[in-house]
Amino acid sequence: MTSFDSVEDLVLVAGATGGVGQLVVGKLLEKGLKVRVLTRNAAKAEEMFNQRVEVAVGDIRQPATLPAATQDISHIISCTGTTAFPSARWEFEQSPNLIEWGITFLNPKSSEAKAKNSPAKVDAQGVSNLVAAAPRNLKRFVFVSSCGIERKNQFPFSVLNAFGVLDAKQKGEESIINSGLPYTIIRPGRLIDGPYTSYDLNTLLKAKTGGKYGVVVGTGDTLSGDTSRIDVANACVESLLHPSSSRKIFEIVNQGQRPPAINWETLFSGLK
Ligand SMILES: NC(=O)c1ccc[n+]([C@@H]2O[C@H](COP(=O)([O-])OP(=O)(O)OC[C@H]3O[C@@H](n4cnc5c(N)ncnc54)[C@H](OP(=O)(O)O)[C@@H]3O)[C@@H](O)[C@H]2O)c1
Numbered sequence: 696m697t698s699f700d701s702v703e704d705l706v707l708v709a710g711a712t713g714g715v716g717q718l719v720v721g722k723l724l725e726k727g728l729k730v731r732v733l734t735r736n737a738a739k740a741e742e743m744f745n746q747r748v749e750v751a752v753g754d755i756r757q758p759a760t761l762p763a764a765t766q767d768i769s770h771i772i773s774c775t776g777t778t779a780f781p782s783a784r785w786e787f788e789q790s791p792n793l794i795e796w797g798i799t800f801l802n803p804k805s806s807e808a809k810a811k812n813s814p815a816k817v818d819a820q821g822v823s824n825l826v827a828a829a830p831r832n833l834k835r836f837v838f839v840s841s842c843g844i845e846r847k848n849q850f851p852f853s854v855l856n857a858f859g860v861l862d863a864k865q866k867g868e869e870s871i872i873n874s875g876l877p878y879t880i881i882r883p884g885r886l887i888d889g890p891y892t893s894y895d896l897n898t899l900l901k902a903k904t905g906g907k908y909g910v911v912v913g914t915g916d917t918l919s920g921d922t923s924r925i926d927v928a929n930a931c932v933e934s935l936l937h938p939s940s941s942r943k944i945f946e947i948v949n950q951g952q953r954p955p956a957i958n959w960e961t962l963f964s965g966l967k
Contacts, residue, residue, distance in 0.1 A: 697840070700944050703769070703770050704728065704729065704769040704770065705729045705749075705766060705770075705836075706731070706769065706771070706772060706935065707732075707733055707771045707772070708720050708723070708731070708733065708774065709732075709744075709772070709774065711732035711733065711748075711774070712732075712736065713776065714889040714890030714891070714924045715816075715839055715886070715889075715924045715927050715928050716732075716774040716775075717743060717744075717889075717891065718891075718925055718928035718934060719772050719931050720744055721896055721899045721900045721928075722929065722931075722932040724744075726936075729749075730744075730747075730748040730944065731750070731768060732749070732751065733751050733755070733946050734750060734752060734753070735754050743904055744896060747896070749936055751763055752822075752842075755822065755824050756811075756812070756824065757824075758827065758828065761825060762846065764767055768833070769827055770833065770834050770837070771820055771825065771836045771837065772839075772887075772932075773839065774931070775818070775821060775822070776814075776817060776818060777812050777814055778817070779860040781796075781806050784812060786811040787809055787810055787811070788809055788810075793849070795876035803857060803858045804931065813859075814858065814859055814860040814862075814864070814955075815859055815862075815863045817863070818860065818863035818864045818867045819862075819864075819867055819870075822867030823866070823870040824935050826874045826876070827872055829876060831878050835879060835934065835935055836874070836877070837879045837935065838867060838868065838870055838878065838879070838881065839881050839883065839927060840880050840881065842882045842883060842918060842919060843861050843882075844861050844864055844865045844868065844882065844914055844916060868880050871872050871889075872944075877942060879942075879944075879960060880944040881931060882916070883944065883946075884918065884921055884922040884947075884948045885920070885921050886922055886923075886924050887921045887923055887924070887949075888924045889925070890924070890926040896903055907949075908951060908952075909949065909952055909953045909957070910949060910962065911947070911950045911951065911953040912930075912946065912947050912965075914944065914946070914966055914967050917946070918946040919948065920948040920949065923949055926947065926949060926957075927947065929957065933959035934963070935961050937964075939963040939966075940966075943963065
């Protein structure tokens with residue numbers, strides 16, 4: 696059973712302060728669901744969510760910070776991530792000078808070693824840590840991964856993976872699949888719409904995806920294109936509500952004409 700069947704259900708959102716994560720939290724609250732956010736920055740989360748969520752301070756790279764966050768939760772939605780290419784968000788031990796940035800870009804392995812929040816540390820090790828801390832009776836682990844994992848040698852994914860982001864996302868997916876926990880793995884294309892970092896919660900929920908394009912899902916990693924953060928967040932939340940999304944791995948992009956309402960049950964149940 697994966698749908699909400701108890702007033703006791705509590706959803707942990709990791710990466711809640713990010714572009715997709717903040718929309719996920721907003722949509723969970725809109726549906727009247729209880730939310731705990733895992734964040735490295737409690738003040739940021741409290742301001743962002745008007746104190747309407749439980750806040751657990753933690754860092755997925757640090758296993759000791761996770762048990763308090765995962766206690767008594769029923770579902771996890773993980774939207775954590777860092778940049779695909781070296782940036783300040785990789786948290787280098789020392790701020791690189793211009794020459795060191797040059798070396799960094801020429802030598803992905805050495806830059807990875809010097810970075811504290813690289814894809815390998817967040818998307819691979821961090822996700823594995825979160826899986827290990829999840830309650831064994833978890834009803835669903837929803838993971839925001841990426842298109843291209845099965846096409847790492849093809850352009851443009853070969854370029855996207857120059858610093859190993861797709862390798863790391865794949866390891867994150869494998870940790871979840873091998874854990875035996877019920878999961879849904881969502882692989883967006885290039886993210887558009889947001890992040891809406893200066894919005895309050897009410898304004899955030901009014902954000903629309905341009906209204907132009909429909910939602911297309913597929914398996915086997917053949918889809919490419921843009922994906923609205925709003926639809927990734929919708930897919931995360933709707934996954935919890937539809938048992939047909941359990942143990943599914945799918946790509947999601949925006950294409951074609953947008954119908955008046957997206958029928959998530961039809962989309963999930965049509966996946967192989
Ligand atoms: N950008 C694209 O085109 C694209 C395409 C496909 C898939 N994706 C994936 O889609 C997901 C969502 O993207 P987004 O744009 O919403 O991401 P985002 O805005 O960069 O948000 C990332 C979130 O991860 C959190 N985080 C980073 N390191 C962490 C750590 N060590 N411990 C705990 N939390 C940590 C950040 O928290 P802080 O506020 O503490 O930093 C932030 O809340 C990401 O997984 C990304 O890899 C992106």
